Amino acid sequence: MIEYTFLPAAIALLLGLVLGWAPLPLHPVWSARLAATTAVTAALATAGTLLFVTVNYAATLFPDAADRLPEWTLFGDDTPVPAPLGVPATVLTVLVALVVVRSAVRWTREVRTAREFSRSVLDTDLPIAVAIPGRHGGVLVSRGLLKVLDAGELQVVFRHELAHLRHRHHRYLAAGSLAAAVVPLLRPLDRRLRFATERWADEEAAEAVGDRALVARTIAKVALARPTSPAPLPSFTDSVVVQRVAALLATPPRKNPVSGPVILAGSGLTTGALAAAAFQLDHALASTFL
Structure with a gap:
């Protein structure tokens, strides 16, 4: 029954790959939510499956200790896990586990650094605007940005960054980045998620x-004023500028008041069930066949 253990993660990853390369034509709000939900559940299904196999491999090596484990953590038919798999x-x-810890530490350090910079205008000629989350966060802008833009254009930048803060887009980005770090196959979906949050704010x-x-x-x-060398912090232009400009010059996207929630709910239920099944499918199939 071991082979069935990988089925939920495989299906969740397949859905993540499809949405990463061929996204649904939805408003950026729903595209971002769908991408984030799929990325998180696909990563959880994959990590859960690996942990499940690891626990059962340990139980194969130490059968006496396995008797003290909860029944749901072990294969339903007590199948031993071979070393080439375990x-x-x-x-x-x-x-x-190491990737998760490292990503959390790096993200925390970056936010702390950005908050230190946010106490005043960033002293650089690079045109930068950053939404900094948290109680002491806000919108960090650079001296270079203030020189390049007029009052109306600065209002656009602040409206854009405040949208990131209001909808807590940092959580979306952290989830997508972590999922891509855990499962590199989800990198296209992470890029799609980042683009969707930018379009949402636009x-x-x-x-x-x-x-x-x-x-x-x-x-x-802002894109034209930015030099080719990368900025020290994420900036207002850290996404596919041409696509964003083209989308803004086209007809506004439909808000999908019905189809958006329905697709998100359906995807959430499906991928969530797959993530949960990463630990339970073997038991369900074993009880069915027995």
């Missing part, structure tokens, strides 16, 4: 200022 699963489980900025062309012009202006 050893890689154990190594990957340890690597996943659309909110366009609604706030009432001028889509102004938002598009501001994005292009």
